[in-house]
Amino acid sequence: MKQLKIDILTLFPEFFESPFSVSMVKRAIDKKIIDVELHQIRDFGLGTRRQVDDSPYGGGAGLVMKPEVIVPAWEAIPKTEKxxxxxxxxxxxLFNQNTATDLAENCEHMIIVCGHYEGIDQRFIELSGAVELSVGDYVLTGGETAAISVIDAVTRLLPGVLGNEESFQNESFSLPLLEHDQYTMPREYRGLKIPKVLTGGDHAKIEAWRLRNSLAKTAKTRPDLISKLPPDFWENLK
Ligand SMILES: C[S@@+](CC[C@H](N)C(=O)[O-])C[C@H]1O[C@@H](n2cnc3c(N)ncnc32)[C@H](O)[C@@H]1O
Known part of the structure; x- marks a missing residue:
């Protein structure tokens, strides 16, 4: 069975305790589908105060993580050519579902570096060859919450984690289209009834409704995705 090794370099290892002790990621750890190791960057800090950051050259606000700390911390992690x-x-x-799928299918070992403060000295990126990955066009306080999102999105795609592999084949972004509306029991709640087609047992009609619903939802909230649909998608609709 394939195992994905994940090493995380962070100033706040405790950030990961709760997300890794519940749900899918916990299941993947328990089943040894992923092997996660946390590394405290401050262990490589300088001097008695274990300094990890300093003022930016050229002035400006905030602090930058020092290369003499983060480079040795990264170097201490055993690596392979993969x-x-x-x-x-x-x-x-920008990290997206395609990146998650690609990593789930092809990656055997990833090192995730979580920045803090104003970020990390550029020379770390040059020396390590690190790929910069963003989880969205907004600024977080640190890379930990971003890393948790990446690990969650990749882990649930690994064989043996979800149980039913089909459950992610129709998920949002798989076409790319957003997922159709979902309903469960009861049939009526506070006067709101579920679409009748879902109770009829006609699977072709249900699939057609789901696709229409997906298209409408995507066109409304993420019209940019519609233009990314492959040409054969429209061919198959005819
Ligand atoms: C306060 S941010 C630094 C922002 C940086 N000064 C800038 O403007 O690009 C601190 C750290 O949080 C993480 N971070 C913040 N936003 C992120 C995002 N959208 N995706 C991934 N990591 C992010 C990075 O590791 C970053 O080094």
């Missing part, structure tokens, strides 16, 4: 290093960064390539 290791990929990601630096969580709002300046990075």
């Amino acid at each position: 290791t990929v290093t990601f630096l969580m960064s709002p300046r990075g390539k």
Whole structure:
């Protein structure tokens, strides 16, 4: 069975305790589908105060994580030729479902570096070859919450984690389309009834309704995705 090794470099290892002790990620850890190791960057800090950051050259607000700390911390992690290093960064390539699928299928070992303060000295990126990865066009306080999102999105796609592999084949972004509306029992709640077609047992009609609903939902909230649909999608609709 494939195992994904994940090393995380962070100033706040405790950030990961709760997300990794519940639900899918816990299941993946228990089943040894992923092997997660947390590394405290401050262990490589300088001097008695274990300094990890300093003022930016050229002035400006905030502090920058020092290369003499983060480079040795990264170097201490054993690697293979298949290791990929990601630096969580709002300046990075936008992480999406395609990236998650690609990593779930092809990655064997990832090192995730979580920045803090104003970010990390550029020379770390050059020396490590780290790929900068962003989880969205907004600024978080630190890379930990971004790393948790990446790990969650990749882990649930690994064989054996979800149980029913089909459950993510129709999920949002798989086409890319947003997922259709979902309903469960009861049939009526506070006067709101579920669409009748879902109770008829006609699977072709249900699939057609779901696709229409998906298209309408996507066109309304993420029209940019409609233009990314492959040409054969429209061919198959005819
Ligand atoms: C306060 S941010 C630094 C922001 C940086 N000064 C800038 O403007 O690009 C601190 C750290 O949080 C993480 N971070 C913040 N926003 C992120 C995002 N959208 N995606 C991934 N990581 C993010 C990065 O690791 C970053 O080094």
